[in-house]
Amino acid sequence: MKLFKYLIEKNTRGENDLIDITDDLKAFAKKSGVEDGFIIVFVVGSTASILTMEYEPGLIQDVKELFEKLIPHGKIYAHNRTWNDDNGHSHLRATIIGQSMTIPVQDGTMMLGTWQQVVLAEFDHRPRQRRVVVQIYNADE
Numbered sequence: 001m002k003l004f005k006y007l008i009e010k011n012t013r014g015e016n017d018l019i020d021i022t023d024d025l026k027a028f029a030k031k032s033g034v035e036d037g038f039i040i041v042f043v044v045g046s047t048a049s050i051l052t053m054e055y056e057p058g059l060i061q062d063v064k065e066l067f068e069k070l071i072p073h074g075k076i077y078a079h080n081r082t083w084n085d086d087n088g089h090s091h092l093r094a095t096i097i098g099q100s101m102t103i104p105v106q107d108g109t110m111m112l113g114t115w116q117q118v119v120l121a122e123f124d125h126r127p128r129q130r131r132v133v134v135q136i137y138n139a140d141e
Contacts, residue, residue: 004032009132013127018053020118021041021132029108036139037104039102044130045128046095049121050119077089103118
């Protein structure tokens with residue numbers, strides 16, 4: 001099985017910034033030449049996540065509001081008391097979504113739905129520079 005490695009670097013605006021990285025992944029899939037295999041996408045850090053969604057303005061707003069309702073910023077979290085900071089909500093949001101995903105590749109194309117994009121979600125309360133590790137495996141070798 002052959003492995004291709006790539007890195008995406010993105011500057012985020014902080015607090016629920018959602019960044020579509022689908023085009024980056026498609027470019028890497030094409031560059032690798034993999035016809036059948038899979039892509040692993042992993043964001044480095046404990047306050048960011050990788051998710052899929054329809055990346056359109058209405059749903060972007062809905063997702064941001066959902067996270068604020070589920071795990072509000074401003075609540076006192078034990079993590080905040082432990083480290084004397086204000087990002088306990090960021091860690092919790094990232095924990096429930098996760099930092100990685102696997103996407104199948106068939107006939108050289110990522111197997112995503114028509115309206116499904118891969119998104120980097122920044123949950124930290126401040127801007128960050130994020131590194132997204134991309135590994136593409138060729139099942140044919």
